[in-house]
Amino acid sequence: MPKATKASVLVFSLFICLVATANQDCDCLSHLVYDVVTTNHWPGVSFLNAKDEAAFSLECIFGRGLPHRLWESGLWMKTINYALSASKSNLQDERIVMVYNNSSKMVLDQASANGAMSSIQWLILAGEEALAEVLLHAETLSLFLDSNLFVFVYADCRAKIHGVYRVGPRGGVILDSAEYWDLDNGLTTSRLYDNLDKRRDFHGYPMQGVGVEVFDFFTTYLENGKVSGFVGDIVSTLMKTHNFTLTYKKLEGYAYGKVIKGTTNDWTGMVGELQNRRADLTVSELSVTKERNDVITYTQPIYIVSRKLFVATQEDFKKKLLAYTSPMEMILYWAILVTMLGLAFFLVFIVRLRKYLLPHEKVGSVNSLGTAVWCMTSALLQQGCDTYPTSMTARMVFWFGFFVSVIVYTSYSATLVSHLAVEKPATLPFSNLFELSLQDGWDAGCNENDLFQVTATQTCANSPTEECRVLNHVWNKVVMRSPGNLVTSYSQGLQKVLEGQYVFIGVDVTTNYYIRGLPPDLACRVKALQGRYLTGGIAIGLQHNSPFRKYFDNSLQKLRETGLMNKLIQRWLSAERSCNVDNIISAGMADVATLFIILLMGTGLSVVFFAGEVGWSLAFRNLSQRQRQSQPAREHQKVFSHNLPMAGQVT
Template identity: 20%
Template sequence: DAHTLDWTEFKEMPANITAFRFIDPASDVIKNIRKIWRVDATNIKTGTALLYDALNVFITAFRDMAAKEDPIIKPLDCDDYEFSEHGQRIGELVRKPPKTSKKILPGPLSGPIFFDDSGQRTNIDLQIIERSKTEVGFRVSGTWNSKKPNVIRYAVTSEEREKELQKEIQQKNFRVVSKIGAPYLMHRSPPPGKSLYGNDRWEGYALDLMQEICHILNCSYTFEEVPDGKYGNYDPDKKEWNGLIGHLLNRKADLAVCDLTITYERRRAVDFTMPFMTLGISVLYAKAVKEPPELLAFAHPLTLNIWLYMATSYLVISMIIFLVARLNPNDWENPHPCDPNPEELENIWTIRNCCWLTLGSIMAQGCDLLPKGVSTRMATAAWWFFSLIMTTSYTANMAAFLTMSRMGLTIEKAEDLATQTKIKYECITTYFFIGGSTSSFFQDTNFSTYHQMWVQMESADPTVFESSNADGVKRVLNSKRKYAFLMESSSIEYETERNCDLIQVGGMIDSKGYGIAMTANFQYRKAFNEAILKMQEMGILSRLKTKWWTEMNGGGVCKEEEHADDNAAAELGLDHVGGVFVVLAVGVVIALTFATCEFIWMVKKVAIRET
């Protein structure tokens, strides 16, 4: 009886109302009855029509029976369960009326009337009607017949529905709920002396995304902030959802737009559009802190004590060689080879020459003077062996020192975290009633490595879990590379674009997407999917991400530094070897000073001798 009700008050209601009916108020039969009964079609109810048709069938069957025989009507006592002797005959005429039989009364009102052998009505036609969103009242959208119960004959084509849907969207103002979090939705600072209202109160990727979608669909939207600030998790005790999902289920919003991950549990509660952003879980870690190179960095492979011991050994062995050369007769030579019996012998191993021999050995350069005595050679060989070991040790340690100074990360992928215990790691957890897809992935995974990581995170004492991404990022920065944070790659990319002390380690360990959440069976879902696909093909999604990740709010500051680090890893700069140049300069200055002093001393001696 939906056609008998007044639907004027429901014209602005967005809900879809669908019903079935026997009576077609627009049929010629109903129009004829309206004239006979002098009533409006809205006053003809289904029960009235069925009773009218039943009476019409009965009196017609009785007339057909009376045309062939003269019925004798006897009074019956209902208490004694008496049956009319004409009942069976009337029933046969109802089920199978003569082909020439015509109904006494106009009709039927409820459609063609046929019965099977058991007296059940067959070939029933029902009209499927739905409330028209453009006009007051209902319209026929299809028909159903009992002969083909699995078939519905639609009266409205899919093309017509698409056009109607587009027209409805253009008149629609969508209520959009979101969650505060950079860069998806942020509070906008009002100009001095002014206040902001409506959508002007916020800015961010989510707001621009809805603006581009509504630009394509020619619709409008109104943003609001979710009261509890949560994404949406199911509470098994209360048997209800919180956050954005709960807001949708309570019909307080039409759409939820933010960094809301499409998960199995959420998909069972609400619908999602196709992903507008694809991402995965990765590791946020702190960059290695590169200390500025020291001036005497070349001396770092050996400690100060070793350098002092080497200098002392150099002086001591030089004096020992000088003393041994003086005592060994083989190091005393004839200064005049032509005189076989010289009065004096000469020893070339002065303190100066001994120091030159030991210095050339430790510098791996050798010397033009070599000892001749056995004892002198033994002392020199011992020094050469010492010099060999110290020189090779210095060279090896210098190479290791330069390699270690260039080493960056101590982990290369997320799986490396599971095989060590020095670096703590964690993610956002549902223990803080915020939850998210990251903790759900590790908690529910069947992959042994990731399950082991979850067990380690749970068993850590003190706890390593954080309640938000911001807290996790802060802890990574303050932990001196003793802590890593597992979070979604899009958030890692946003942080590393603004903080050059952070870096993403490895690739993504899973694949997921952000989608626009909406109530189940949302009738505009296809239109939103088409709009997102169109934005993807036009490059709008990429442009929006570039805007809010690398251009707005201090993004893109780490690119130049990243290229500088790559070049620095390929070669040494002056800061690394500056101390060597200083030593060279000091040696040259000392040599020039001694040369000047020697020259002045020689000039003085010549002047004294000539006078």
């Protein structure tokens, strides 16, 4: 055969082989795309239409029957022009298949600039030689934890599938663990786009935190750069679970965050640090509010808190003065009085009747009604008397009087003790925030820059709701009545509460924490009224639309399910407080003032009786003296008149 003919045959054979190989690749790629769509339950798929040269082409894939198979499965497909703006609005929730070439690079760059990388599921077909270029390109994209970009590295009718992402802007490109596909077995996973477990490891990503040093039971800053406390322990657990490092910045004061004056949505404090992307998360608690949620993102709530009204119990001096008459009803006092007088009368009656019937017998010293009443009164007061009835009947009456006195005394003492132990404090003139807003004699306040202040002055500034109307009224008419009503700490707020006529509006769990630090007698004077205000969750703050949220939420949910969250709550936020009565109950002047008043009244009455007795004795003595002085004169007059001659008698 001529050499030219042999060369022609060789070229033709090579061409036939290339065509066969290309046809096989096209057929395999067609099955690959179909398996991805059906296995992941996509309703359809979009293809980027580009004319650039690449290892594969969409015409090749389409030409092997892919559109027909998708149509038979009830799935749709469409093509997208590479010049279409890859914005969130244009490509929201799209599933896009593309061959890696210059056009696809432009689309990825545009999608990254428009923040659409996480809202689109990308499937990039590339050869083995293009993988390094894809990874280098990924360094420039906003391709983070929540992105769904997968590179299908194809060769010889097999594909190795890698998810490509970065943990954050300060991290490098990471490849997910590989999944595989071949024509015989299909995909090795049905959860190609489920990244929650695959990307739990943040590979030592350097997180930047921000916190405040306000409540150490929420966040305690340790010397080694770590954090503790309720929120601090949660953050430390997340660090271990997700393998990231943490450095943090502490803000001064009560810097949780509020809108800067003169702006509409620029924030200070921790919220401002997150809003301006100077921090990735908070290491201190942050209350969840609608206004903050517009500029930052939260994890799921880690605890629910409320604002409550804390006041000091007021002593009711009038009740204390009447406390010793309260154990028994007034009708019972009258019954006791009648009973004791009746016994006294009966005792005297028995003694005198026996003396009348048996005049020769000795009847003892109970010989008058006054003595009998004195004895019965002494018995009632647990005292004795120097009388001694001799007859059995009189003794029985006497003993029954003492027996009744013992029962009355014991019952009175027991009831008095229980009454004093459970004595209710004076009734407050208000029971909720609305009634407080109507008071003129009471002040109220909160911690400076507290959420109550932010809500009353900013959130509710122009709100027509009833709750905001009450908050505004309390703020303007009660809180702002005196400049000293706003305090710089919870301890200062509780001190003002104990001074009286002041209501502290504080977070329930936080206020109870500080109350437990007070001496027992003072702690039990502070009480919380029933109402709850500004109830909401506290959470860990994140940057707006942070990709870390779903990973942190998943870990927080596991903490709840395993009981670890409850253990942290019990350790740091045990809000219950109790008053140990044995340690704090002691009689004060107000408790025994009645005794001194009775003593003074008795002393005064004794003086009156003493004056009466002295006056009576002096009057009786003077009368007796005058009678004695007049007696000799009358006798002399009688003798003289006896010695005078009678009329007509001659001497």
